[in-house]
Amino acid sequence: MLKKVLLFGFAGLAVLAVGILIGHFGIEQDNSPKWLRELSHDVDENFIKNFIAEVDNMKIQENLRELTKVPHMATTAGDEATVEFMLKRWQDKDTGLDAAWREDYRVYLSFPKSDTPNTVTVVNATDDVLYAAREKEKPYGPDQEDPAVVQPYAAYGPAGHARGKLVYANQGKVSDYELLNRTLDLSGTIAIVKYGGAGRGAKAINAAPFGVIGVLVYTDPYDINEGLMSDENETYPHSWYLPPSGVERGSYTTDFGDPLTPYLAAKQDTYRIPEEDINGVPPIPIQPIGFEDAQALICQLGGSAAPDDWQGSFPCTYNFGGPGFSSASSFSNSDVKLDVYNAGELRDSANVMGVIWGSVEPDRYVMYGNHRDSWVHGAIDPSSGTAVMLEITRILGQMVKAGKWRPRRTIIFGSWGAEEFGLIGSAEYTEEYISKLSQRTVAYINVDISVFANATLRASASPIAQNVIFAASKQVQAAGSTSVSVYDNWIKYFNRSSPTYGLIPNVGYLTGAGSDYASFIHYLGITSMDISYTYDRSKTRARIYPAYHTAYDTFDYASKFIDPGFTSHQTVARTAGNVLLRLADSLLLPFNCSDYAESLEEYLSRTVENFEELLKAHGISTEPLKEAVKSFRTAAASLDRVIHSSDLLNETPLKARRINDQLMLLDRAFLDPLAFPNKYGFRHVIWASRSSGVSTFPGLADAVEKAQTTGLKEDWDQAHRHLSIVTQAISGAAHTLTEVHA
């Protein structure tokens, strides 16, 4: 009996033990709260593969066809139609986002008068018109005949009437006018200049101090068409080249954001500065014209021959002008007359916003944006980007609506208005939501023109984002290839030798304000990227795709000459979408702060090479800057060590959040609102715009170059001040990366 009892007892204990083990381990997973499982939400490689497979080139083509039916210049009826199209798509019950809405700002735009076109004429002493430039581009099909095609003009160029002798001023740089001014009296003249070399508005701003009273701008066939000029068989509709009457429109402001409400969101009742106080606009009338008209004028100019590097593709010698036309010309003694009727207007411009809420960290935003407004049909600029964005949102929206997926972080899409007038929609948005966006935004991805050409990916970004762009581009096949990745293709076209990695694709720096990333990176210090497909630079010297900002940038043009089959669009959608998903879904943000150290070290070495001796001669030491960069490298390495020694899935979720906050806020640490009082929109002391040719810390480079020119003590003081500003910013950023004790 005892034996039996014992047996029963042992067996019972064994069964009990098995039960305990089952209870403890077998049911464990069901026992943990749902949020605990969700915390480990990480990027799902299968989901990304499916996303890539889902991206449909034909759907992108259809998006583009829809978006480019009519011209959709900011605030016009065509623009409103695209607002409604975006809303329809983003509010679709099967493929839309969680929410989508419009946000309007009352902004100051500039338009030509529809009933009184701007004119450029040659007039003789008795006011006979000897020549009149085209007022509209030549139609090759119904697109150009659309009455909504706006006359080519220089937005924000003042209305006015100028009449004077013509001179040829190359690209309208200060040095160009200086050269002319050595031998000619420019006062009362009209200058004709080429696009390139200087910003649009700068061509007039530079001219005025020399007495120039009006400016004409054109695109030389040398710079855009490889010299080709005939629309009989060479230019569009026969190729992607610019027809003789094609004119690049554009904004002629140097600042960005609504010109009347700097740093305030342009609401109905917001304080507006007087129009005469607008900064950075041309002080004299200016008008862009086609190269056929430019040829008619330039080839008649008198005076000495311009230097070789001022010459272009016209079959004549480009002379300076007498000033004025050659005595041998039928225009001899005649003036050029410029009549501009542009006027400013307050108009309501809409951003369309869409959102997919995050599941685990809804208060962290990954943003993706593209502007919606064009100058004319804007098939490439910007609708190639909008078509891509809509394909990305279709796929993600479908997954969300089907309940199959929700990102870890919130994704916000922005379809910006009035970008062409100076990044206005995105700038007003960042001004209105500056606090919320600064606190919560992980990154901003900008895809404006998605496809310039079919050769290769091009990306510019904050260095911390290089990592995620590389990861995404390695996973996507290059356009037209089934065996070469975007990354491997890219490295053939743009590359650099990294001290850390060896040969890698060269990710550009976001030092300008060329698209809507500007407010995000420069004003808010949000890690930004700008992504597109582009040229093989060895095969063309075109400044940009030739139909840029003209009436020829149409669906016909895009589908025949830029991306037949839309596979480059597809590749950009796959790559940018992949970047977006990695940023939105990764447990640990796919950022690498040590890559930032490499960029700072590169800038430092340029400073040392170019400026160290000069600074030393003026008693200014670069040692603190060197120490700051070193401390940044050390701090970045320490954060890397924390990351690599962590098991984030099994440690407190606040650890991943803490590290992610350090990564998210790194670019913010480089902001200094006092660095550039004259260009306050630029507050990021590393990536602010720069006039110096030395690719290094912009405030320092510009200040040193100015001090070298003037030799003034106060200018060397400014160089010292900028050295201290950038040193403090880098040290401060390093402090944010230094390991947080736990």
Place this chain on the structure above:
Amino acid sequence: MLKKVLLFGFAGLAVLAVGILIGHFGIEQDNSPKWLRELSHDVDENFIKNFIAEVDNMKIQENLRELTKVPHMATTAGDEATVEFMLKRWQDKDTGLDAAWREDYRVYLSFPKSDTPNTVTVVNATDDVLYAAREKEKPYGPDQEDPAVVQPYAAYGPAGHARGKLVYANQGKVSDYELLNRTLDLSGTIAIVKYGGAGRGAKAINAAPFGVIGVLVYTDPYDINEGLMSDENETYPHSWYLPPSGVERGSYTTDFGDPLTPYLAAKQDTYRIPEEDINGVPPIPIQPIGFEDAQALICQLGGSAAPDDWQGSFPCTYNFGGPGFSSASSFSNSDVKLDVYNAGELRDSANVMGVIWGSVEPDRYVMYGNHRDSWVHGAIDPSSGTAVMLEITRILGQMVKAGKWRPRRTIIFGSWGAEEFGLIGSAEYTEEYISKLSQRTVAYINVDISVFANATLRASASPIAQNVIFAASKQVQAAGSTSVSVYDNWIKYFNRSSPTYGLIPNVGYLTGAGSDYASFIHYLGITSMDISYTYDRSKTRARIYPAYHTAYDTFDYASKFIDPGFTSHQTVARTAGNVLLRLADSLLLPFNCSDYAESLEEYLSRTVENFEELLKAHGISTEPLKEAVKSFRTAAASLDRVIHSSDLLNETPLKARRINDQLMLLDRAFLDPLAFPNKYGFRHVIWASRSSGVSTFPGLADAVEKAQTTGLKEDWDQAHRHLSIVTQAISGAAHTLTEVHA
């Protein structure tokens, strides 16, 4: 057999089930990872009770005795001794903090010359000295005899020699000089003025445009001593009143932070502006004197009698001055001569920093600070605060060293240097670590002078912090009481009627820059508070405790007349320490954003009352401001709802973090670096300093008042601009509180 087998089987199943139940529920607690349990780390009321019980008044007294052994003006040997004392205490192995260290800045201070004292004399036409003011305060004991007692002087007042007829200019306000100027030619005169009414430096800055060439400053017995003047039996050492020779020293700058490195941390090689470019310092020599000397001068003045409200406690009529002395006076026709030898010097000033690392959220900082430097012995200013801080760190350090406690968040203590010269140590610290502090700091608690007097608590704070100060003050007994709480005592002395709560203690607003909270709240937008014990205002009209900034602010003075028994010190330590612990340990930050809405509504109502009609008459609508305040109220209510409907202990820890981030960053949302370009240290658009008497949004109030005075269109434009700035800031803050979708 079957029965037995069945029995065995059933029994086995039952045992197995018991085992499963034990395994599943019985071991559950041990199964969860340690971090999961730590996440719920919340404030422990027993720990707080123990802390309160531990605060020892006698230990505070001993701290004070130690701190005040010798004068410890910034950067002197006495200051260095306090640096070492702080480090010794904070690095103590049993009662110290996790770490403590010093951080030095190279700052520009201003001192009198020790070998050539500043002098104030009366000289006749033949240069005979008829009267000489005291150069040092009269000794009543060894403290005043210490050779390290600095001569009374006006720091940052320029060196210089002024000789001229004396006039009496009341408090040195612009209106005071204007009144004098109606009947007198002030050019070449020396003005004697009382402390009060205008800032120290302003008394000279206001004077210079009227031609005044030198200024004397004194404290009228009416304003500090209830009129008492005799050191035979009335003033210190017989009471807390100011002896006749006592002189308030002080900084005469209007800005704060190191004067040579605005907005840059003052490191060795930091760019320094030229001394002549320092902003906000007196343009003419200025010197403070005792009231016995002031009486000797004022009572001899000629000219008409000054208005009643310019009179003080001297037994004579205060005349304007002829200019100069009365013809009946022995000083008739004599000048006052002012010889100032102050000089600026670059000196190394130390902050002493100490830290207790947080266990759950080490990357969230609760800061507590107090300056260390004094003008002389500084028993009250600032050592009463240092003595309190050291008692708090002793108790917390002991708990940490014993392994009994570690806060949820990191606690950082700051012992600031060179506060007396313009909040320099704290300002340089915030400049150096601006990014890290902005990203991580939950709150800054400032306790400078901890005890002005024994009557009641006084607190100024961002409205969001009212809640935690109330909670702490309800839990501590008022000094000298065992039955009345600090809160119940406080409400008797300072109270207001809150629309939400009814009668509550009145927490002041931090609109000035009176102590080291300035850089935190105004420059970084970090929620700040300033806490002390103070007067029964119905019982004294003293501007401040009478020995303020004099050689009589000693341990003897503090222990005899300010807080015998040190129970008020103890009460402040308990209350401020309790606030600190609640901020550091609470799972959910003890902030209430709806209290901020109440303050904004109060400001709005003052704007409506005082300015709405005026603005409307100039075409400026206050509607957007009203809507912004309304949207803030709605957003605050929505966050409150989220908080109240949450079960934070059982939801994802990222939810508490998200809400805490919203609360932590609320004050940050009110920063606008463009709001006040002329006082850039003030970036918080709600609490910035204000000259207008209307207690409302400072930029708006000052701009409207200016526009009213000048009537200029451009000034009304500025009023509109400030309306838009504050509207955008409030709307932006509201956006940060709006519920984050999940």
